Amino acid sequence: MSFVEYSDFIQDGDVAIIYLGHDSMMPVKVQQGAQTQTRYGVIRHSTDLIGQRYGSKVTCSKGGWVHVLHPTPELWTVCLPHRTQILYTTDIATITMMLELKPGSIVCESGTGSGSLSHGILRTIAPTGHLHTVEFHQQRAEKVAEEFKEHRVGHLVTVRNQDVCKDGFGVTGVADAVFLDIPSPWEAVGHAKAALKTQGGRLCSFSPCIEQVQRTCEVLTDHGFEEISTMEVLLRVHDVRTVPLPLPDFGPDPSAQTQPETGEEPHPMCSPNPPSITMKTTTPPREMPGHTGYLTFATKPRT
Amino acid sequence: CVVMADDESQYTIKEGDYVVLKRGDIFKAVQIQPRKKVIFEKQWFFLDNAVGHLYSSTFEIVSGGTLQPQKLRGTESNAKEAGTDNRNIVDDGKSQKLTRDDIETLKEKGLKGQEIIQQLIKNSSTFRGKTEYAQDKYIKKKKKKYENTVTILKPSCRILAMMYHGREPGKICHLRYDTLAQMLTLANIHAGSKVLVFETCAGLVLGAVMERMGGYGSVIQMYPGGGPVRAGVESFGFPANFHDMLHEFPICHVNSLLAGTLDTTAKDPTAGSAAEEKKVKLEKKRKKLAAAADLLKGRDADGLVIASRFHPCPVLMGLLKFLSPSRPFVVYSQYKEPLIECYTKLKEHGGAVSLRLTDTWLRHYQVLPNRTHPLLLMSGGGGYLLSGTTVTMDGAKPAGSQRAEEPAAKRPKLTHTEG
Numbered sequence: 001m002s003f004v005e006y007s008d009f010i011q012d013g014d015v016a017i018i019y020l021g022h023d024s025m026m027p028v029k030v031q032q033g034a035q036t037q038t039r040y041g042v043i044r045h046s047t048d049l050i051g052q053r054y055g056s057k058v059t060c061s062k063g064g065w066v067h068v069l070h071p072t073p074e075l076w077t078v079c080l081p082h083r084t085q086i087l088y089t090t091d092i093a094t095i096t097m098m099l100e101l102k103p104g105s106i107v108c109e110s111g112t113g114s115g116s117l118s119h120g121i122l123r124t125i126a127p128t129g130h131l132h133t134v135e136f137h138q139q140r141a142e143k144v145a146e147e148f149k150e151h152r153v154g155h156l157v158t159v160r161n162q163d164v165c166k167d168g169f170g171v172t173g174v175a176d177a178v179f180l181d182i183p184s185p186w187e188a189v190g191h192a193k194a195a196l197k198t199q200g201g202r203l204c205s206f207s208p209c210i211e212q213v214q215r216t217c218e219v220l221t222d223h224g225f226e227e228i229s230t231m232e233v234l235l236r237v238h239d240v241r242t243v244p245l246p247l248p249d250f251g252p253d254p255s256a257q258t259q260p261e262t263g264e265e266p267h268p269m270c271s272p273n274p275p276s277i278t279m280k281t282t283t284p285p286r287e288m289p290g291h292t293g294y295l296t297f298a299t300k301p302r303t
Numbered sequence: 304c305v306v307m308a309d310d311e312s313q314y315t316i317k318e319g320d321y322v323v324l325k326r327g328d329i330f331k332a333v334q335i336q337p338r339k340k341v342i343f344e345k346q347w348f349f350l351d352n353a354v355g356h357l358y359s360s361t362f363e364i365v366s367g368g369t370l371q372p373q374k375l376r377g378t379e380s381n382a383k384e385a386g387t388d389n390r391n392i393v394d395d396g397k398s399q400k401l402t403r404d405d406i407e408t409l410k411e412k413g414l415k416g417q418e419i420i421q422q423l424i425k426n427s428s429t430f431r432g433k434t435e436y437a438q439d440k441y442i443k444k445k446k447k448k449y450e451n452t453v454t455i456l457k458p459s460c461r462i463l464a465m466m467y468h469g470r471e472p473g474k475i476c477h478l479r480y481d482t483l484a485q486m487l488t489l490a491n492i493h494a495g496s497k498v499l500v501f502e503t504c505a506g507l508v509l510g511a512v513m514e515r516m517g518g519y520g521s522v523i524q525m526y527p528g529g530g531p532v533r534a535g536v537e538s539f540g541f542p543a544n545f546h547d548m549l550h551e552f553p554i555c556h557v558n559s560l561l562a563g564t565l566d567t568t569a570k571d572p573t574a575g576s577a578a579e580e581k582k583v584k585l586e587k588k589r590k591k592l593a594a595a596a597d598l599l600k601g602r603d604a605d606g607l608v609i610a611s612r613f614h615p616c617p618v619l620m621g622l623l624k625f626l627s628p629s630r631p632f633v634v635y636s637q638y639k640e641p642l643i644e645c646y647t648k649l650k651e652h653g654g655a656v657s658l659r660l661t662d663t664w665l666r667h668y669q670v671l672p673n674r675t676h677p678l679l680l681m682s683g684g685g686g687y688l689l690s691g692t693t694v695t696m697d698g699a700k701p702a703g704s705q706r707a708e709e710p711a712a713k714r715p716k717l718t719h720t721e722g
């Protein structure tokens with residue numbers, strides 16, 4: 001198992017994702033002899049996990065069952081331990097495409113936060129790219145570096161524990177893309193420019209507030225960035241449902257008498273059990289995330 | 304060990320390169336060919352002079368359709384001062400002080416398109432009084448008429464997806480670029496995996512998948528009908544080695560492949576009448592089919608991406624069989640209803656978890672001091688996605704604790720067993 005390479009079977013030391021049900025998952029570190037408690041009972045790693053195929057159904061001690069999935073950055077995003085606010089898959093997907101990330105890309109990122117975006121970046125730039133990620137909170141920096149190692153992507157990333165606004169990214173002229181998710185991105189634009197290749201590159205800044213966007217765009221223009229473009233992407237989920245739709249009864253229709261008999265019994269009176277039809281449709285969730293943040297993209301021209 | 308020595312040549316425009324022409328937010332993909340006339344935004348010109356220049360350079364189109372590198376960088380932002388309403392605007396046809404002749408003289412003097420527009424603005428008595436929206440509209444209109452610059456870009460999935468969406472959405476089943484972005488991520492497309500692609504989006508989706516795999520791993524294009532359609536893949540301008548990872552398999556052979564009756568062994572064309580050339584061609588075709596069949600046989604693919612004008616249900620159910628368990632798949636459709644059907648079918652059939660039917664809502668913003676707001680026009684929809692993850696099918700096991708994943712959906716009986 002690695003976050004950038006699939007394996008077929010679960011091995012000791014892997015990180016596996018226990019799929020408990022819709023939108024309910026938990027990560028486990030697979031360890032010989034260890035046990036994991038779920039709401040369906042205990043999972044014994046030695047017998048239930050190690051040697052099993054990823055995607056298998058595992059019966060827990062209470063008789064309930066779960067599926068064990070191979071980790072991916074998207075699964076990790078929905079079950080990782082939150083140490084900060086994180087970016088979710090919809091934004092991550094947009095960022096990845098609009099920053100033109102691909103295998104071999106050199107990327108700078110700050111702040112690392114909980115590493116949700118970092119995992120997505122690493123998956124895309126492997127096996128030949130590199131991520132330089134900067135986080136000024138020491139414990140967060142240490143914790144995420146540990147996770148990268150456990151997820152076997154440590155060789156693709158350098159975590160730096162410093163203030164990106166003061167000390168930059170620790171590299172100059174190497175990056176194809178820079179990503180910012182910090183409270184004052186405008187203070188890091190100069191460092192971002194320095195980190196990007198002289199041949200140019202792409203930048204993205206994520207900010208929840210429009211005032212932050214405003215300031216960032218001004219500074220981006222001042223630094224000669226081009227193609228500055230701000231957008232917002234929201235995910236809309238459509239829940240598939242079978243819904244009954246009762247049919248109204250308008251009483252007997254004398255004018256219909258003239259039409260040929262269809263063989264159906266006419267309803268003489270308003271029937272106590274009015275007929276209804278069922279149909280498959282979708283319904284929106286009652287509530288949904290209506291705002292995550294604004295994504296501002298820009299191109300640094302060749303300097 | 305040194306990341307330096309960035310091959311400068313990759314940043315230089317060369318003959319034969321596939322490039323993207325850009326003006327404003329209009330794009331067009333073309334190939335650089337000697338003395339080849341290209342038409343862009345109703346103007347024709349030759350790209351010969353671009354060779355040797357750096358990508359992202361902007362050129363002026365001068366007489367005879369030749370390109371001339373632009374000296375000064377185009378400053379997009381016209382320092383504007385917008386009026387708040389249009390109460391003072393009188394359309395008497397006299398607001399522009401420059402006459403047609405004046406403009407012609409300016410052109411003869413060699414003024415560039417952008418400078419002419421500046422002159423027009425300066426000599427317009429109503430421009431300053433116009434609302435900001437009207438100003439933008441004015442500039443856009445004039446730009447279309449007088450601008451004669453073109454920027455030459457290196458192609459990328461981002462640019463091509465935006466180009467197709469803007470120019471020829473019908474060719475890509477109206478797949479919006481942010482939806483394509485979701486697909487690549489939801490399907491966990493990455494280097495070294497084995498991915499199945501079924502698309503009728505001119506090759507845009509296939510190219511996007513190939514770009515994300517960077518030449519590592521294999522992509523099998525499952526294609527309907529006579530042959531794979533993928534003109535759009537060319538536009539990516541991939542290095543030659545990328546094409547080594549690309550395989551193709553006609554879906555009309557899927558059933559026989561699954562049944563184990565597909566014969567891909569060499570046949571000795573006993574009829575000597577067949578021309579040698581034709582024999583060689585047939586043999587090449589057979590080898591290709593055999594190679595793709597070998598990749599599929601293990602039914603151990605890592606990802607499945609579908610985006611077509613076909614009914615997605617049979618495509619999905621037919622191709623899902625080729626995935627290993629615990630692998631993501633994603634299906635695009637311009638319409639929601641066929642994906643509801645896919646969802647229902649998968650629930651009945653089993654073998655997939657984490658099913659989700661979604662679409663994305665995309666809004667662009669104008670960001671300017673004191674005048675920040677969403678753009679007045681936005682895309683009405685970018686199509687729908689059904690995504691999920693495969694799991695093993697084990698009909699033999701007694702039903703465990705049955706729990707409702709979705710309130711409305713009944714848990715299906717699992718009858719099919721892993722082959």
Ligand SMILES: C[S@@+](CC[C@H](N)C(=O)[O-])C[C@H]1O[C@@H](n2cnc3c(N)ncnc32)[C@H](O)[C@@H]1O
Pocket residue numbers: 084085086087088110111112113114115116117118134135136137140162163164165166181182183
């Ligand atoms: C919202 S979180 C980032 C979440 C991350 N994108 C993810 O997906 O998990 C912001 C992080 O930036 C860090 N940060 C804020 N300002 C910083 C600075 N000037 N230098 C480095 N890190 C900074 C914070 O400590 C925090 O961990």
